[in-house]
Amino acid sequence: DSGVTQTPKHLITATGQRVTLRCSPRSGDLSVYWYQQSLDQGLQFLIQYYNGEERAKGNILERFSAQQFPDLHSELNLSSLELGDSALYFCASSVNAASYEQYFGPGTRLTVT
Amino acid sequence: QKEVEQDPGPLSVPEGAIVSLNCTYSNSAFQYFMWYRQYSRKGPELLMYTYSSGNKEDGRFTAQVDKSSKYISLFIRDSQPSDSATYLCAMSLDNYGQNFVFGPGTRLSVLP
Numbered sequence: 001d002s003g004v005t006q007t008p009k010h011l012i013t014a015t016g017q018r019v020t021l022r023c024s025p026r027s028g029d030l031s032v033y034w035y036q037q038s039l040d041q042g043l044q045f046l047i048q049y050y051n052g053e054e055r056a057k058g059n060i061l062e063r064f065s066a067q068q069f070p071d072l073h074s075e076l077n078l079s080s081l082e083l084g085d086s087a088l089y090f091c092a093s094s095v096n097a098a099s100y101e102q103y104f105g106p107g108t109r110l111t112v113t
Numbered sequence: 114q115k116e117v118e119q120d121p122g123p124l125s126v127p128e129g130a131i132v133s134l135n136c137t138y139s140n141s142a143f144q145y146f147m148w149y150r151q152y153s154r155k156g157p158e159l160l161m162y163t164y165s166s167g168n169k170e171d172g173r174f175t176a177q178v179d180k181s182s183k184y185i186s187l188f189i190r191d192s193q194p195s196d197s198a199t200y201l202c203a204m205s206l207d208n209y210g211q212n213f214v215f216g217p218g219t220r221l222s223v224l225p
Contacts, residue, residue, distance in 0.1 A: 002156060033211060042117075043157070043201060043215035056211040090156050094210055100145065102210045104156030 003027065004105035006091050012111045018079040021108045025072055025093030031055070032074040033094070033102060034066055038087040049074055050097040081112045116140060119202060119216035128225050132189040136202035136216045139183065143204040146178050147213065148187045151199045160200075161187065192223045 003026035013019055025032050034046040036059075045058035049068035060066075063081075068074045078085060088109050092102035117138045126132055134148075145164055149157035161176040163169045169176045175188040185204070189196055199220045203213040 002158065004156070031210075042217040043203075045211050045213075048211045056209075058211065092156070092210070098209045100147065100162060100205075100208050100210050100213065101159060104158065106154070106156050 002103040002105060004091060004093050004103050006089075006105040006108050008108060009106070010109045010111075012113065013081060014113055015081055015083060017081050017112075018077065019081065019110065021076040021078070021089050021091075021110075023074045023076070023091030023093075023105060025074070025091075026103055029093035029095050029103070030072065031094045031097050031099070032068055032072070033092040034060075034074070034076050035090040035092065035104075036087050037090060037107070043090070046076070048097075055097055078110070083112050086110055086112045115217075117202065117204060117214050117216040119219050121217060122220040123222055124219060125222045125224060126192055128192060128194060128223055130192050130223070132192050132196070132221060132223075134187040134189075134200050134202075134219050134221065136185050136204075137183055138185075138204055138214075140204075140206075140214075141180070141183060142206050143180075143183075143214075145205045145208055145213070146176070146185050147203040148174075148176055149201040149203060149215075151201060151218065153198075157201055194223050194225050197221060197223050 046060040048056040148161040151157040199218040202216040205213040
């Protein structure tokens with residue numbers, strides 16, 4: 001167990017809808033990363049937050065947004081969902097802003113129908 | 114051509130075999146290399162981390178980097194059924210977690 005928690009485990013929703021994925025980092029970790037994993041694209045970095053502030057942006061669509069709250073948990077919001085957004089979404093955390101050593105959560109499996 | 118390539122497998126081996134997992138990459142500037150193990154329905158976990166070329170050993174696992182060939186390998190000795198998982202390679206120009214580029218993963222099955 002990495003110490004990173006994610007909810008929900010599974011999410012099934014329809015095209016055009018909006019969902020929120022939640023992540024709690026390991027105790028003491030200030031940095032949270034979001035990744036998308038699909039069969040054809042592999043693991044893709046979306047966005048990173050450090051101590052409440054956006055730190056780095058990857059291949060995140062404009063329909064997606066995230067935030068990190070004062071208690072350091074993070075939420076990833078996905079809107080106007082499309083079939084192609086179906087994927088596993090992982091959250092990872094690390095102690096500081098620039099660490100290769102990330103601890104991944106168990107993921108949220110999103111299915112858009 | 115994708116930046117990082119891996120044979121997706123599945124690769125099936127008998128228990129006790131030596132396993133070789135490989136990645137090729139196109140960006141010669143990559144300096145930092147990692148291997149992750151991902152069990153079914155779980156998140157990736159870091160197995161090995163290496164900088165630049167050479168070998169690194171940790172128990173039954175050996176990571177090898179050949180920058181001249183843009184090729185990295187993970188060897189697993191005395192493979193066990195518990196090693197059955199998907200193995201992801203990742204690499205970066207720098208040490209920052211958000212900059213690592215992941216391969217698609219190779220699915221390994223170790224048969225008892």
